[in-house]
Amino acid sequence: MIDQKNKKKLLIKSLLFDGIGMLSMLIPGIGPFLDIVWAPVAAKKMTEMYPGTKGKWAAAIVFLEEILPYTDVLPTFTLMWCYQYLWLSRSKPIEVK
Numbered sequence: 096m097i098d099q100k101n102k103k104k105l106l107i108k109s110l111l112f113d114g115i116g117m118l119s120m121l122i123p124g125i126g127p128f129l130d131i132v133w134a135p136v137a138a139k140k141m142t143e144m145y146p147g148t149k150g151k152w153a154a155a156i157v158f159l160e161e162i163l164p165y166t167d168v169l170p171t172f173t174l175m176w177c178y179q180y181l182w183l184s185r186s187k188p189i190e191v192k
Contacts, residue, residue: 102180105144105176105180106173106176106180108140108144108172109144109170109172109173109175109176110170110172110173112137112140112172113170113171113172113173115133115137116130116133116137116157116160116161116167116171116172117167117168119133119167120167120168127164130161130162130167131162133161134157134158134161134162135158137157137158137161137171137172138154138155138157138158138161139154140172141153141154141157141171141172141175142154144172144175145175145179149175149178149179153171153175156171157171157172157175
C-alpha cells in the first residue's frame with residue numbers, strides 16, 4: 096500500500112514528465128527530434144514509477160505517444176496516475192465479512 100506522501104510525489108512527477116513531453120511542441124523544427132530522445136526516457140521513467148504489467152503497458156503507450164507526431168498533448172503520465180489511484184481504487188469490490 097502506498098502512503099499519501101508517495102502518492103502525491105508520483106502525481107507531481109507525472110505532471111512534470113507530461114510537461115517535459117509537451118515542451119517539444121513549442122520548438123518548431125527541432126521538437127520532433129527531441130521526441131526521439133525523450134520517448135525511450137519517458138518509457139523508462141514510466142516503468143520505474145509503475146512496476147509490473149501495468150507499468151510495462153503504460154511504458155509502451157507513453158513511448159508511442161511521444162514518438163508519434165502531434166500526440167504530445169496527451170498527459171499519459173497523469174492519466175496513468177489517475178488510473179492507478181482514482182479509477183482502480185473505485186472499482187475494487189467491497190469485502191463483506
